Amino acid sequence: MKLPSSTATDLNKKGMKHLVSTQDLSKKELEEMMELMAMLKKARRDDSVPHLFKDKSVAMIFEAGSTRTRVSFETAATLLGGHALFLSPRDIHLGGKESIDDTARVLSRMCDIIMARTNGPETIDALIKMSTVPVINALDTRYHPTQILADFLTIKEHMPEGKKFEDMTMAFMGDATDVCRSLMLSCTRFGMSFKQIGPKKYHMEEEWVKIAEENCLESGATLEITDDVSRVSECDIIYGDSFYWSTQLDEKEERLAAFMPDYVITTELMKKARSGALLLHCLPANDKEEVTRDALESDYSVAFDEAENRLTAQMAILVYFTNPYRITPTQETLDYHKNRIEDFLKSI
Ligand code: CP
Numbered sequence: 018m019k020l021p022s023s024t025a026t027d028l029n030k031k032g033m034k035h036l037v038s039t040q041d042l043s044k045k046e047l048e049e050m051m052e053l054m055a056m057l058k059k060a061r062r063d064d065s066v067p068h069l070f071k072d073k074s075v076a077m078i079f080e081a082g083s084t085r086t087r088v089s090f091e092t093a094a095t096l097l098g099g100h101a102l103f104l105s106p107r108d109i110h111l112g113g114k115e116s117i118d119d120t121a122r123v124l125s126r127m128c129d130i131i132m133a134r135t136n137g138p139e140t141i142d143a144l145i146k147m148s149t150v151p152v153i154n155a156l157d158t159r160y161h162p163t164q165i166l167a168d169f170l171t172i173k174e175h176m177p178e179g180k181k182f183e184d185m186t187m188a189f190m191g192d193a194t195d196v197c198r199s200l201m202l203s204c205t206r207f208g209m210s211f212k213q214i215g216p217k218k219y220h221m222e223e224e225w226v227k228i229a230e231e232n233c234l235e236s237g238a239t240l241e242i243t244d245d246v247s248r249v250s251e252c253d254i255i256y257g258d259s260f261y262w263s264t265q266l267d268e269k270e271e272r273l274a275a276f277m278p279d280y281v282i283t284t285e286l287m288k289k290a291r292s293g294a295l296l297l298h299c300l301p302a303n304d305k306e307e308v309t310r311d312a313l314e315s316d317y318s319v320a321f322d323e324a325e326n327r328l329t330a331q332m333a334i335l336v337y338f339t340n341p342y343r344i345t346p347t348q349e350t351l352d353y354h355k356n357r358i359e360d361f362l363k364s365i
């Protein structure tokens with residue numbers, strides 16, 4: 018008798034989607050994620066998160082360190098009635114005694130979804146090649162999609178009433194990081210105009226600029242890559258990130274000399290932005306480098322709301338991507354989630 022391999026693999030024969038970049042999601046899908054996040058955030062506020070990940074588990078591979086991503090995914094799985102497994106290269110055979118291909122096959126037979134933070138794109142690409150469950154990129158040096166969903170939820174919660182994403186412009190201060198790249202692609206997808214403001218040497222690579230320009234043609238957003246700090250005067254959101262990643266410590270002095278003091282987010286720089294401009298930062302922040310402590314602690318800073326929203330975003334990701342029959346949620350799908358939440362609220 019041949020037994021089915023696993024619930025997870027059977028389910029996913031029906032179809033599945035990975036999340037490598039927000040570019041994998043259409044504008045409509047991004048908007049659906051926004052709605053799902055809003056519903057799950059309300060449910061958490063009411064202490065009534067429905068168990069939409071019940072009896073499921075997420076394998077969390079961490080090649081690199083993390084506070085927010087690890088804690089938010091682990092807490093999200095628990096809140097939704099499921100389980101998270103923290104797997105660092107010290108805990109499993111990843112890429113050493115066992116290939117990433119075989120690791121993906123084994124994890125797929127036991128877990129319902131895999132998320133990975135890696136020191137390069139190779140691990141994510143190899144996981145996707147062999148995984149029979151969805152793979153979520155939790156930062157691979159190219160993209161950081163799970164961060165960006167939390168960022169847009171935060172912007173939506175704090176933007177002036179009556180304003181739309183299409184009415185706003187974001188400035189990313191600094192290097193063409195994974196966060197910068199993902200923001201550029203998502204802003205231009207949503208119709209929000211985007212500027213990367215930093216020294217020429219660290220400007221976004223042409224191949225990604227081309228993709229964002231194509232998004233602009235569809236959405237009506239504008240895109241500017243510039244070294245001119247005065248361009249913040251046209252911006253409603255000023256976004257900060259570290260001037261160097263943990264694998265770039267050998268470039269630290271050179272990078273700091275290029276970015277400081279011109280591209281540091283200070284209270285003076287915020288005054289030059291549009292009235293009511295918000296300060297976002299993906300954190301961790303270095304308040305002696307890319308942002309000052311007084312700017313980070315000011316009323317216009319929403320960096321810690323943004324960090325909290327990582328939890329909401331991870332809940333939505335776990336629900337959305339382990340629901341293979343509803344790869345592209347329709348209004349019916351959203352109503353399904355809404356009704357589950359409402360039913361659950363009525364039952365307590
Ligand atoms: N912003 C972010 O990804 O934080 P962690 O590195 O702490 O996960």
